Amino acid sequence: MQLVYLDNASTSHPKSPVVVDAMADYLFSIGASPGRGGYGQARKSHELVDQVRHRTADLLGVARANNVAFSANATFALNTLIHGALVPGDHVVTTQAEHNSVLRPLEQRRRAGQSTYEVVRVGPDGRIDLEAFGRALEAGPRLVIVNHASNVTGAVAPVVELADRAHQAGALFLLDVSQTLGHLPVAADEWGVDLVAFTGHKAIGGPSGTGGLFVRDPETVAPLLQGGTGSNSQSLTHPHGMPAKFEAGTVNYLGIAGLGAALAELDQPAEAGPSAADLREECADRLRGLPRVRVVELDDRVDRVPVLSFTVDGFYPAEVAHLLEERVGVLVRSGLHCAPLIHESIGTDPQGTVRVSFGRSTDKTAVDLVCAGIQSL
Structure with a gap:
């Protein structure tokens, strides 16, 4: 069967076979880490990652490609953005449609006495209760987190309205596009989204271990990790510049090669x-x-x-x-x-x-x- x-x-x-081929080509023909050397293979690796970063930025609908940082997956990106954007005493508003990669970090912070959160009801028809959302914003949240589309119902959230109302309340707006990027157009700049978490292995068709984040203003989020970046190595302070701020250590360049091939294939006409x-x-x-x-x-x-x-x-x-x-x-x-x-x-x-x-x-x-x-x- x-x-x-x-x-x-x-x-x-x-x-897709083109994803597999791109990863094999990286392994056998490039193999080096960008920013870790001045030799030819390292330069080729840097060029490849830069190309994929720009393709990803285009798909996210953001003009500043360097404000896109790669990570292991959307869960890591969400944890980075949640823990990095909040300080003790902050409040968060989110919805019933969220994945545990949002809910569990928020619950951990609540139990540790670091921050609080409120979950806004989603109706049985998939629609976020906008009246309840408005009431929740009256608490003055630092951060609003919304799933662009539910991984259970498939329902897509009204991002523009929610982001606008979040900003009116003085909050940052974080959008999880794990279920939409590659299926639906995303326009983070146009929609006024401050923070985005994405994955590469779902609708885009890239390999596991690929994903990342977009930060409109890098000063609003602290990095979760610190370490080697291949730049400014004489300083014991982790770089503040993008994308190095959120790319400590060796990133999954093999996976990024595959992600780039998947992104290129998205531009091809569907069968x-x-x-x-x-x-x-x-x-x-x-x-x-x-x-x-x-x-x-x-x-x-x-x-x-x-x-x-x-x-x-x-x-x-x-x-x-x-x-x-x-x-x-x-x-x-x-x-x-x-x-x-x-x-x-x-x-x-x-x-x-x-x-x-x-x-x-x-x-x-x-x-x-x-x-x-x-x-x-």
């Missing part, structure tokens, strides 16, 4: 056939017609990424996922998806949902198999 992968919201698969977004809607429509299936519905006015959650009466989500793999070879995710609070809103706490998430290489066969597998239950 051929397996069909539908867990692209976790990580994209399969990776003929339905898009990931089209497949998501077809799958939702067909599942709605099946007995015992409850699709997590979104308000028609809410934009979405190609993520679809559902439950089946009489089955735990983990059972459904297991049976889909066993009977039709479809690989999906089940459970809370590292985003526990949103399930309180959509009525799927504590077991969670079955989640199917579509990618650039998904075709209509995947939808047929999902529906056939559910019909067989």
